[in-house]
Amino acid sequence: MYGLIGKMKAVSGQRDALITILIEGIADMPGCLSYIVAYDSTDADAIWITEVWDNKNSHHESLSLANVQEAISRAKPLIAGFGERFETEPIGGHGLVASG
Amino acid sequence: MYGLIGKMKAVSGQRDALITILIEGIADMPGCLSYIVAYDSTDADAIWITEVWDNKNSHHESLSLANVQEAISRAKPLIAGFGERFETEPIGGHGLVASG
Numbered sequence: 001m002y003g004l005i006g007k008m009k010a011v012s013g014q015r016d017a018l019i020t021i022l023i024e025g026i027a028d029m030p031g032c033l034s035y036i037v038a039y040d041s042t043d044a045d046a047i048w049i050t051e052v053w054d055n056k057n058s059h060h061e062s063l064s065l066a067n068v069q070e071a072i073s074r075a076k077p078l079i080a081g082f083g084e085r086f087e088t089e090p091i092g093g094h095g096l097v098a099s100g
Numbered sequence: 101m102y103g104l105i106g107k108m109k110a111v112s113g114q115r116d117a118l119i120t121i122l123i124e125g126i127a128d129m130p131g132c133l134s135y136i137v138a139y140d141s142t143d144a145d146a147i148w149i150t151e152v153w154d155n156k157n158s159h160h161e162s163l164s165l166a167n168v169q170e171a172i173s174r175a176k177p178l179i180a181g182f183g184e185r186f187e188t189e190p191i192g193g194h195g196l197v198a199s200g
Contacts, residue, residue: 003138005105005148007186023192034136034195036152038103038188048105048188050150052136052195084184086107088138088148092123095134095152095195 001033001090002056007040007083008047015045018078022049025071031058033096046083052090101133101190102156107140107183108147115145118178122149125171131158133196146183152190 010018019037026035031054040046053059062068090096110118119137126135131154140146153159162168190196 001138003136003148005150019191026194029194032194034134034193036103036134036150036190036193036195038101038152038190041187041189048103048186050105050136052138086148087141089141090136090138091119093134093136094126094129094132094199095136095197097195097197099194 001096002053002059003088003090004049004051004059005084005086005088006049007085008049009043009080009083010045010047011078011080012045014078015039015047018075019047021071021075021078022047025068025075027067029058029062029065029068029099031055032062032099033090045080052096101196102153102159103188103190104149104151104159105184105186105188106149107185108149109143109180109183110145110147111178111180112145114178115139115147118175119147121171121175121178122147125168125175127167129158129162129165129168129199131155132162132199133190145180152196
């Protein structure tokens, strides 16, 4: 499996709008086993996205999906920047669910 | 929802043993919606654990469950330390599944 843990900063006041776009955009992505969008508890503009994919290629190909492309173009103006980013290799646990 | 993203360092050479204990220990935890254990891709001793709970209290109470207590006592000798830790408030996404 292939995993990403990443922090995104929204334009001030746009965090909820950005999260809505992100959650709508991720429906039915082949190979996506988990994709969770969260507030950072200490920064009112920050978002954490944690992702698990069956492999790195599925993540790469997801970026070309029509709904993802559309979400990216709508999200871009609401993104102020990016923070920490960690690549992982998930081994197991609870909440790994096939999608798309 | 309540979320945690945390890095753990295993005693050298004990990462797989530690992950096995962690994954076994998390079965049937009430209120747990996601609990994924992953290798760090750049540090051979590091583990990332990403968790989502229905609320903070469920996470707190999980630490008293018999299987979790047993896992903690078996895991302790294999843990060298802890790294980054981020508290989150998950909003939605894919892979949020009731357990326990």
